[in-house]
Amino acid sequence: MKKVVSPCFCKVYTRSGNEAAARAFCEIQFEDGRLSITGVIGPMPSGNCRGGAGQCVDAIRKGHPCDEWTQEMLDKFCSIWDEWHLNDMRPYCKHQKELGWNKLAVTPVTLYHYRLNSKTLRRQESMKKSSWKMLCDGMTAALNDNQIEVAKLPYSLTLPHEISGDAALYYEPQKPLYPGMAGATETKTLGWLHPEEHPDGILGKPCPVCGYKYGHSWLTEEVPQDVIDWLFNLPESPVEPAWV
Ligand SMILES: [Zn+2]
Ligand SMILES: [Zn+2]
Numbered sequence: 297m298k299k300v301v302s303p304c305f306c307k308v309y310t311r312s313g314n315e316a317a318a319r320a321f322c323e324i325q326f327e328d329g330r331l332s333i334t335g336v337i338g339p340m341p342s343g344n345c346r347g348g349a350g351q352c353v354d355a356i357r358k359g360h361p362c363d364e365w366t367q368e369m370l371d372k373f374c375s376i377w378d379e380w381h382l383n384d385m386r387p388y389c390k391h392q393k394e395l396g397w398n399k400l401a402v403t404p405v406t407l408y409h410y411r412l413n414s415k416t417l418r419r420q421e422s423m424k425k426s427s428w429k430m431l432c433d434g435m436t437a438a439l440n441d442n443q444i445e446v447a448k449l450p451y452s453l454t455l456p457h458e459i460s461g462d463a464a465l466y467y468e469p470q471k472p473l474y475p476g477m478a479g480a481t482e483t484k485t486l487g488w489l490h491p492e493e494h495p496d497g498i499l500g501k502p503c504p505v506c507g508y509k510y511g512h513s514w515l516t517e518e519v520p521q522d523v524i525d526w527l528f529n530l531p532e533s534p535v536e537p538a539w540v
């Protein structure tokens with residue numbers, strides 16, 4: 297099933313910078329249980345458009361409803377678009393959605409990256425040298441508890457909070473070594489973090505009901521029939537768009 301609707305006019309800017317209104321079109325497709333919605337604002341025969349295209353739901357939401365469309369219909373249409381577009385590419389199972397993991401997934405958190413400070417690196421190095429020398433001299437090299445603790449410290453450390461306590465003596469915030477490398481802090485969303493990387497991370501976390509690991513494949517979430525019925529009862533676009 298496929299249809300084209302024209303829910304609203306959107307504000308666009310002409311080349312000279314003046315405000316104008318352009319008609320928006322959306323194509324709704326429902327094939328083999330998969331819903332897909334794409335939009336275009338002010339499509340032109342040249343193949344260009346005067347506003348956004350594709351997943352331009354946010355621009356369309358701000359438009360002025362036209363023809364038979366009401367604000368309520370426009371709002372409902374845009375929330376269906378947000379919720380159900382590409383329903384066959386869900387990283388979560390239905391139980392995880394019931395538990396709100398889909399909302400959790402987009403929650404941003406800060407990670408703090410640390411490296412051993414130079415003082416600690418020098419201590420590790422000198423312990424290595426003196427132990428090696430003792431072994432070469434036929435002696436037994438033994439480290440005391442504090443030395444063992446320092447010797448075992450990993451070079452880099454990522455924490456879900458700022459460093460504190462003893463660890464703060466050994467580490468300093470990571471400096472980016474090349475453009476694009478993470479610096480001292482980094483923002484990620486919980487859906488992209490394994491629980492080992494962040495205590496609240498859900499990537500790969502098994503569903504308590506069926507055991508499905510979040511984010512490990514794409515699952516299909518069935519679109520409710522009333523949603524499909526509502527979409528395909530919307531008024532057909534009164535004008536033929538140049539393209540959609
Ligand atoms: Zn990182
Ligand atoms: Zn994983």
Ligand SMILES: [Zn+2]
Binds near residue numbers: 391503505506508
């Ligand atoms: Zn499940």
